[in-house]
Amino acid sequence: MQNIPQKIVQGKYLRHKKNFPHVWCPGCSNGIVLGAIIRAMAKLEWKRSNTAMVSGIGCSSRMPVYVDLNTLHSLHGRAIAYATGMKLYKPQMNVMVVTGDGDATAIGGNHLIHAARRNIDITVVLINNYIYGMTGGQYSPTTPTGDKATTTPYGNLDPTFDICKLAMGAGATFVARSSAYHAIEANNFIRKGFEHKGFSLVEIISACPVIYGRLNKKGSPADMMRSMKKNVIPQKSYDKLDEKQRNGKMIRGILQDIDKPEYCEVYDELVQSLQNKKGNK
């Protein structure tokens, strides 16, 4: 086994002999998130034939190419809609969705809120890098106000989306946020999202050093990771700050964890009750 470059390859989830090295830019956090997902799956000992990964379009949505699972690379923003159909047809299957911020909140925003409202048992891993990376650096709903993108050369005017609050308001039962710098915590949150029964959303703040970092002069990949350590903070230290200091900071941790009836079970109950009625007549 000495030929194998990293230990996580031993879990057999990575297609490390076919498509590597991957196409993501140097310093991109998508690889860290992929490692966290694979470690979480290996910890839960999921079978590859019983697991599905669905994605839309974008940098992060390139991820299904690198894993040896049932994968689906679907339309822009519609990944959650595809995953809903997959889960309803095979409720015993473990379905996860990997999307970016523009994919899930701008183009697929409607699908995100309605899947959260329905509480179907899907895990959404949302990689938030503040920009549309693959299509050339347009501003996304999560680009901070005043920051530059290729379509906003004098600064972005729009206020930003708080994705976790959006999901909580729509009725998601498990919501957590972490960053690529806190890789062990991200790994644990993804594992808890996989274990949770119901709609779970894990937002992971990540770095795009090549487009977003270069336009806004954020420095090297290591500098961007250090700024994550400063800006993504736990609830306790967030409460101590003033309103001025809170600008640009984000809370990390498990923000919501409740139990509600799951959609596939409710659907099965309805079908069975109707079948019993027919039998009685």
Add this chain to the structure above:
Amino acid sequence: MSNGKKPREVEKKPEGVIIKSDDSPAKMEVRHTEIKTEGDYKESPVYIYHDWCVKCGICVAFCPTGVLARKPDGSPYVKNPEKCIHCETCDRLCPNFAITGAKQK
């Protein structure tokens, strides 16, 4: 051959290892060659796989005890192997799966 030309020789592809797995959803034979490695995997606590490394510098920046350092071209190397505390930070933070922290003996 009527023209007197020799038939073109077909190059043989190198025979790789065939792996069959029941668990995989694709259920097809994957033929590939083994990855060649160089370096000091047995002696060093940290192993760097240079074919996949893109020299982003994250592992060097976040090693808590300063085991790793950068060469002038930016690629990392193991400078102080005796300082390693086996925390696996480099292992988890590498975006390209190019570095491995060995287990503590």
